[in-house]
Amino acid sequence: MSRTRWRLGLSATALLTATAVLPAPAHAEDAADYTITVDPAAQGAAIDDTMYGVFFEDINRAADGGLYAELVQNRSFEYSTADNASYTPLTSWSVTGAAEAVNDSGRLNERNRTYLSLGAGSSVTNAGYNTGIRVEQGKKYDFSVWARAEGGTTLTVTLKDAAGTLATARQVAVKGGWARYQATFTATRTSNRGRLAVATTNAAALDMVSLFPRDTYKNQPNGLRKDLAEKIEALRPGFLRFPGGCLVNTGSMEDYSEASGWQRERSYQWKDTIGPVEQRATNANFWGYNQSYGLGYYEYFRFAEDIGAMPLPVVPALVTGCGQNKATDDEALLKRHIQDALDLIEFANGPATSTWGKVRARMGHPRPFHLTHIGVGNEENLPHEFYARFQKFRAAIEAKYPEITVVSNSGPDDSGTTFETAWKLNREGGVDMVDEHYYNSPQWFLQNNDRYDSYDRNGPKVFLGEYASQGNAWKNALAEAAYMTGLERNADVVKLASYAPLLANEDYVQWRPDMIWFNNRASWGSANYEVQKLFMNNVGDRVVPSRATGTPSVSGPITGAVGLSTWATSAAYDDVKVTAGNGSTLLSDDFSGGAAQWKHVGGGSWSVQDGQYVQTDAAAENTLVTAGDPAWKDYDLHVKATKKSGKEGFLVAFGVKDTGNYYWWNLGGWNNTQSAVEQASDGGKSTLVSKAGSIETGRAYDIDIKVRGRQVTLYLDGQEWGSFTDDKPAEPFRQVVTRDAGTGELIVKVVNAQDTAARTAIDLGGAKVASRARVTTLAADQDAVNTETDTPVTPVTSTFSGVADTFTYTFPANSVTFLRLPRR
Incomplete structure (x- = not known):
């Protein structure tokens, strides 16, 4: 797509929003003082047109009942208990x-x-x-x-x-x-x-x-719901990744037989989604409902073309992910899937005379769709098994279509054993691009702006295919905006990035947060949507190096009470002891006298049985009970734990301030496949350290956690399991500067994710710019949430006439501000 078409200035929608004068500068005693220094003579990373895009997955009824405009539910009477235990062919x-x-x-x-x-x-x-x-x-x-x-x-x-x-x-x-x-x-x-x-x-x-x-959108038959499609188009995305997510690589990967003798594979098959709609299959959706495939690969390609986005389909690698651990050894099935991937490329790019190009032409699109990238797999938890199969896909695709970039992935987390192993294999194999996924707390995003600063500039490029800060409040969007300045600064490494998930029907939610919400009458963009839209509509072509002063950070020791919990598991705890660094006992409980010291803050069913504190509900999640003083610091925690039944292991908490702020050691989490230390901050969780491993039923484990300052060391059965130091500051003031080659404008992008205005001295380093800037500001209370009837997070456009080689600008509290400075 052309930069002129897609990247100049503010969007038409933004220009139609309320226009206002700038807020009065904050009083000096209320404002933090910062400096931003720009070096216009230096050359930063080039930013591709495809830098930011959207990721579509049929989750939260995003397709049927959502983007796909069909108004009848279960139109072909194919709903089944295979989709949902409550379904029948006459559901709805x-x-x-x-x-x-x-x-x-x-x-x-x-x-x-x-x-x-x-x-x-x-x-x-x-x-x-x-x-x-x-x-x-x-x-x-x-x-x-x-x-x-x-x-x-x-x-x-x-x-x-x-x-x-x-x-x-x-x-x-x-x-x-x-x-x-x-x-x-x-x-x-x-x-x-x-x-x-x-x-x-x-x-x-x-x-x-x-x-x-x-x-429908663009009045197309078998088309898309207009308001949803137009909201996606308004983002001006550089790419469209589809059809998932976990949707891609889950399912039995085996044929099944009905009484009639009919057989088909339960995993997602792109060939089932094309051709006349009455001849397309339906299938069980990973997220617990039926998918009609009325919105299929042809419609995805057509939509990508309509919005000027690069299509990026993802195909299954025959290794499950998303909390599952299974890899097929069926070589014939693997070969068939590899051939399906080759056929998909021909469907997208082949001439109308080719086998699959002819199918595309019959559907109404004789011209190719210009596919350049294809993803293989999604969040696989078995990196060696995945990579062995990925290599076969890549070899076959590169042999026939050497111009296609084949995208690998690094599993479901931002760190840990799976992540490190997958990246090692991808680097050693010379993979072109690796898809990273992570969902973390706002604090994590504020702490990790420099994540990609240290990535190998000559190694595989990064496709940040899924990320979000676990909430739709303005504080979440602010943290994501701060993080995006780091993505742009590292645009030579991070080539593609997409927030996820894209859509959520408010009455059918399997996952939160989501970018665009809707019901059957209306749709609205979340605070996160407004941030994504602002960045996507004002990308620029190249980073202009700049630096800013930081916020002084004073971190005290980790403080907090202790806790016990389970997740879809029944477990027994005993001999809990908390000892201060000076040797004094803060808590000792063998439950011989009951559990009066413990407070229930989660669910589940806790009781004292045979001298142990037992949580008996094997279906309950997050059953946290706590004891102690939130002011405790520098202590040793000992717990004896035994799994009785269920899917996972133990959750032992420390540094507990309240129900939304704590650390816990999750032993045998993720369906008993790995263990990790997670930090909860304002309800959102981030993984600090993780390792593969499982917990045995009926075996008693000794768990010890040593907290000193901000250093934590963890022991399992007397052996050191791991350690971490949580001393990274959550920097609320971030910036990046880019240049738009088409207009010559400098775009100064500043995020102020704190409750205090930031009075900032900006030194443009002699850049030749006009004195009048166009300004777009997003600002709201940190807890503000956009809804159908109230959108407190809305862009406000204004002008600022005080631009000079050095000038002062006050960035409002809790704001994202873009200054477009025209060339003089």
Whole structure:
């Protein structure tokens, strides 16, 4: 894409936001003092057009009921207990009269197997998503159905809600074998609670009952929900990564057989998602529901093209991730998946005369989609097994398509054994790009702005494919903005970056936080969305080196009480002892006299049994109990722990200030595959150190934690397990300066993530710029959250006329500010 088109100035949306004069400078005694020094003669890293992008995964009903504009839920009657234990083929449908879901030889086709047999004089009604089907007065809605009625029948199709009709009913005459029938409604009033009903005079078979708004994104058939697509387009993303996430590499990786003898693989298959929608498969979604594949690979490629983004599909490597540990040894299956990856590249880039290019052309796109990158795998926990299979994918792709960049990954965390092993293999193998994922606390993002400063400039490049600071409050977005200044400063290493996840339907949430929220009537950008949008719309072409003074940091010792917890596990604790550094006993409890010293702050079911403190609920998560004084420091904690049953091991906490601020040693976490020390800060967690390992059921473990100042050493059964020093300052004031080659503007980007305004002296180093700057500011209370009805985090545009070679600017408290300085 052209820099001129996508990267000049503020977005049209930003320019239409409220314009205001700058806030009055804070009083000197209320403001922190900083300096920013710019070196315009020096040359920093070049920033690619594709630096920032978006990551789409069908999580939180992001596809069906979300970006995919279909208004009917379970339109093909394929919902199954394989998707969700509560599902049936009639989920989301209500029946009047006689109706039965049938799977027999009379089906529509081999992939669309279940259909509805509707008796004479009967009807079915669909409830849609959220509160119902949303229709707006005066707008058109296109109905279609595949139907069969050998003796002929008339279908009466209505749109209605509890108050009455929403559009004039339509009569559809059906006769003979399976055929597609269509009708159009014009809504006579607006409703969020609509229902689509289909009634028949005589017996009929129905499948693929569909209702689409005519007004889809770019008015495309089988299209996208307009408001969601336009919010994504407004980001001006450089790339679109799809279709997941954990969605990609999970599933059984085995064929299964139904009574009919039908077999297909349960993991995500791109070939199942193309062609006529009535011939596409449905499948169980990793996140606990059904996915229709109406939004498939063709639609992903088309959307990427429409928004000017580089398409970046990810294919499974036949090694599971996302808390699972499984690798296939089926060489035939692996070869088939490798061939599928090659076929995908041909589908995207091949001429219309090629086998898969011809499929793309028949779908309406004879021109290639210009695929340049493809990801293999996602968050695999078995780095050696993954890399062995990745090498085979890469060899096959590079042999046939040497121009394609094949992207590897480093597992699910920012550090630890899996991360280090994966990076070692990727470096030694000369991999072009490695996909990193991590979700950490705001404090972690403020502490790790320099993460990529020390990466090898000649090693693999980084694709930061998933990151977020575990919340949608303004403090989370502020921390992410501060971190993004470090991403830009290291644009020679970090080539791609995308916040994740992208979308969340407020009534179907599997993961928080998310960038864009929606229901059936509205959508809104989170505070994080506004930060991403500001950065994406003002990237620049090259970093201009600059430096800033820091905030003095005074860190005292780690202080806090102690705690015990479990996660989906039943465990017993005994002989808890806390000893001060001077040898005095702060706490000693063998539970012979009960557990009066302990306070319940989490869930679960705790009781004293046989002289042990036992948590018996093997399904409960985060069952924390605490004891002691939050002012404790420099102490030794001893615990004896025994796992009784469940999925994981033990959680032993220290430095406990309150329910959102503590450390804990998570032994046997992540489905009993690894252990780690995690720090919770304002409710968000970050991993400080981790190792592979599991906990045995029925075995008693001695756990010792030694806290001295900010140094912590951990012992398991008398052997040192690991240690860490938590002394990194959380720097709230960060900056980066870039230059836009097209306009010549300097873009000064400053994040002030503290409650005090930052009065800052800026030295431009003789840069030739005009005296008047365009300013965009995001500022709010740290706990502010954007909602459907209230958006406190909104960009405000203004001008500043005091630009000089050296000038002073006061950055508001809790703010992100971009100054665009035109060339003089």
